[in-house]
Amino acid sequence: xxxxxxxxxxxxxxxxxxxxxxxxxxxxxxxxxxxxxxxxxxxxxxxxxxxxxxxxxxxxxxxxxxxxxxxxxxxxxxxxxxxxxxxxxxxxxxxxxxxxxxxxxxxxxxxxxxxxxxxxxxxxxxxxxxxxxxxxxxxxxxxxxxxxxxxxxxxxxxxxxxxxxxxxxxxxxxxxxxxxxxxxxxxxxxxxxxxxxxxxxxxxxxxxxxxxxxxxxxxxxxxxxxxxxxxxxxxxxxxxxxxxxxxxxxxxxxxxxxxxxxxxxxxxxxx
Amino acid sequence: xxxxxxxxxxxxxxxxxxxxxxxxxxxxxxxxxxxxxxxxxxxxxxxxxxxxxxxxxxxxxxxxxxxxxxxxxxxxxxxxxxxxxxxxxxxxxxxxxxxxxxxxxxxxxxxxxxxxxxxxxxxxxxxxxxxxxxxxxxxxxxxxxxxxxxxxxxxxxxxxxxxxxxxxxxxxxxxxxxxxxxxxxxxxxxxxxxxxxxxxxxxxxxxxxxxxxxxxxxxxxxxxxxxxxxxxxxxxxxxxxxxxxxxxxxxxxxxxxxxxxxxxxxxxxxxxxx
Numbered sequence: 001x002x003x004x005x006x007x008x009x010x011x012x013x014x015x016x017x018x019x020x021x022x023x024x025x026x027x028x029x030x031x032x033x034x035x036x037x038x039x040x041x042x043x044x045x046x047x048x049x050x051x052x053x054x055x056x057x058x059x060x061x062x063x064x065x066x067x068x069x070x071x072x073x074x075x076x077x078x079x080x081x082x083x084x085x086x087x088x089x090x091x092x093x094x095x096x097x098x099x100x101x102x103x104x105x106x107x108x109x110x111x112x113x114x115x116x117x118x119x120x121x122x123x124x125x126x127x128x129x130x131x132x133x134x135x136x137x138x139x140x141x142x143x144x145x146x147x148x149x150x151x152x153x154x155x156x157x158x159x160x161x162x163x164x165x166x167x168x169x170x171x172x173x174x175x176x177x178x179x180x181x182x183x184x185x186x187x188x189x190x191x192x193x194x195x196x197x198x199x200x201x202x203x204x205x206x207x208x209x210x211x212x213x214x215x216x217x218x219x220x221x222x223x224x225x226x227x228x229x230x231x232x233x234x235x236x237x238x239x240x241x242x243x244x245x246x247x248x249x250x251x252x253x254x255x256x257x258x259x260x261x262x263x264x265x266x267x268x269x270x271x
Numbered sequence: 272x273x274x275x276x277x278x279x280x281x282x283x284x285x286x287x288x289x290x291x292x293x294x295x296x297x298x299x300x301x302x303x304x305x306x307x308x309x310x311x312x313x314x315x316x317x318x319x320x321x322x323x324x325x326x327x328x329x330x331x332x333x334x335x336x337x338x339x340x341x342x343x344x345x346x347x348x349x350x351x352x353x354x355x356x357x358x359x360x361x362x363x364x365x366x367x368x369x370x371x372x373x374x375x376x377x378x379x380x381x382x383x384x385x386x387x388x389x390x391x392x393x394x395x396x397x398x399x400x401x402x403x404x405x406x407x408x409x410x411x412x413x414x415x416x417x418x419x420x421x422x423x424x425x426x427x428x429x430x431x432x433x434x435x436x437x438x439x440x441x442x443x444x445x446x447x448x449x450x451x452x453x454x455x456x457x458x459x460x461x462x463x464x465x466x467x468x469x470x471x472x473x474x475x476x477x478x479x480x481x482x483x484x485x486x487x488x489x490x491x492x493x494x495x496x497x498x499x500x501x502x503x504x505x506x507x508x509x510x511x512x513x514x515x516x517x518x519x520x521x522x523x524x525x526x527x528x529x530x531x532x533x534x535x536x537x538x539x540x541x542x543x544x545x
Contacts, residue, residue: 013369017379020366024386024423027397042404086299093296105296108303111311114528116481118498119517122505123310126514130313146306149299209392210483214502226392230484238400246393253389261381 028250035243052244059241061232068228072206075137075224079144080201086145087152087201088194092186094153095160106157109150120147121214128215135217140224143215144205151204152197159193199260225249311521317514329511333519341500341516345480348497351411352480355418359426359475360468362419367430367467368460380431387424394421395485402489409491417489418479425474433467434460466534473527481520 030042037044038051056062094105112120124143133139167189171181187194209226216222223231233242321328333341366383370376386394395417402413437460445455483498495503497520504513 013372016365017369017373020362020423021379021382024383024420027394027401027420028386028389030401031397040400040404042401086302090296090299093293093299096292097296105300105303108307111307115524116477116498116520118481118483118501119314119520119524120310122501122513122517123314124306125505126313126317126510127306127310142306146302149302153299203388207388207390209390210498214505226390229390229396230392233396238396238403242396243400246397249393250389254385257385257388 031243032247032250035240035247038240040238040240040243052240055241056244064223064228064232065245068223068225071222072224072226075140075144075212076202076205079141079148079205080198082141082145083148083152083201084194084198087149087197088156088190090149091153091156091160091190091193092182095157109153112147112150113154117210118214121211124211125214136220136222139215139217140212140222143211144208147208147211148201148204151200152194155197155200156190156193159190163189314514314517314521317510318518321511329515332512333515341512344495344500345497345516345519347494348480348482351414351418351486351494351496352476354415355422355479356426356472356476358415358419359423360471363423363426363430363471364468367427367434368456370427370431371435376431376435380427383427384424391421392484392488395488399488409489410493411490413489414486414494417485418482421485422475422479425478426471429467429470429474430464431467433464433470437463469534470531473531477524477527480523 034042034044035052036048036050038046038049056065094102094109097105121143124139124146127133128139128143133142163186168181168185171185172178176184207226208224209230212224213227213230216224216227229242229245233239318329319325319327335341370379370383373379398417398420399409399413402409407413441459441463442455445459446452450458480496481498481501482496483502486494486496487499497516501513501516501520504510504516
């Protein structure tokens with residue numbers, strides 16, 4: 001009797017997990033499947049077709065889409081590289097600050113992370129317009145650096161705290177100069193944190209919509225992928241060619257994430 | 272900015288070892304002051320400026336319910352935010368519980384977090400396309416669905432972290448002492464996962480009330496929440512009321528973080544990165 005109840009419970013549990021998972025992935029899968037239908041009505045009345053994909057290249061908005069893609073990547077690369085450099089260096093600095101100062105800096109470092117994105121966005125907008133920062137790329141890259149760097153700091157700091165202090169001091173004792181010890185001992189130990197900080201900063205910047213939307217400036221005409229989609233798709237209903245664009249984005253993002261996590265996935269399989 | 276970064280190694284040479292490393296943080300401290308502290312101070316200042324002079328008029332405007340700009344929008348946002356949070360908790364808690372008991376739980380949780388890395392705007396538009404095709408009228412129902420869909424992973428993650436970190440011997444001890452499984456769940460696991468619940472609630476509720484664009488898209492521009500209104504204020508050059516609303520949002524964020532810190536729930540949120 002008990003056993004049958006357990007099996008029932010297990011079946012129910014698995015069904016529940018599968019159901020929620022299906023719900024989360026349903027919109028993504030539906031869009032991918034019906035990107036081959038050539039219409040936005042979710043029906044294969046026209047049969048299987050690549051029309052939506054061809055439309056990406058033939059539509060008038062191709063140039064706009066490509067420039068949005070270019071802007072997104074340029075901003076993400078520049079701001080994530082800057083954030084990684086700034087964040088890693090300052091993590092080393094923050095780690096050696098006195099306790100009181102370190103607490104204060106860490107608290108301020110938390111603000112952009114815990115704060116709601118819309119408030120970060122408008123506060124930066126007021127700031128940029130008050131001090132007349134040049135519109136466009138400058139504002140966007142600075143704002144992206146300002147919300148990405150805290151994450152880099154947070155991913156490097158724990159490694160510093162966990163690191164054996166003696167290793168660094170041993171290097172000094174053995175006659176290494178502080179500079180050499182920094183590059184040969186300290187930095188190699190921080191690489192995992194720096195890399196994950198960089199990935200984090202890059203994805204955050206790529207993914208950002210709110211801060212970009214509010215700080216891009218009306219006159220500059222600079223659009224990133226997300227703001228471009230927002231401007232185009234929210235007004236009209238979504239045209240079939242967006243199905244194709246979304247599908248490409250879904251596949252690219254999910255593949256990249258799986259690749260980035262393949263080590264982790266393997267590890268959990270081994271267990 | 273880049274200049275600051277490059278200066279750091281130069282500064283290093285001047286000082287001796289201990290001091291030098293501390294100096295590494297100075298460019299960033301300056302950066303934080305300029306790009307985090309000053310902008311927030313500017314919001315505070317703008318909240319008290321009306322027609323170019325010091326005034327409490329913006330606060331009066333905000334609390335004047337009749338204008339339907341401030342308090343009433345906040346109220347509506349809180350109601351929708353609460354509904355979203357409760358639904359996420361009801362769906363998420365059993366899920367986290369099941370996952371924490373499964374061997375493949377760690378792997379599965381990755382797949383629950385995956386969709387989160389696709390831009391929320393694209394996911395929302397995809398949902399809208401489906402609703403449109405099914406002929407569902409956009410309104411409160413679709414908004415709530417969209418919010419739950421969007422924020423559910425934020426609830427699952429901290430819940431899973433906190434439940435799977437509970438020492439199994441607690442539940443075993445409870446079972447040995449004669450508790451049935453339901454009692455173990457209610458009296459042992461539930462209280463021990465409280466920090467995770469708290470963390471999940473904050474991670475859903477705060478973004479939900481300040482949500483931007485999701486409600487607009489999924490309600491065909493009928494429902495605007497607090498986040499949308501803040502943006503609207505600024506785009507209509509009403510910096511004063513907009514700043515007051517941002518301050519209110521900031522206060523909510525700070526309060527929720529104080530509560531989180533108090534209950535030590537901070538760590539439960541875990542890394543949102545896979």
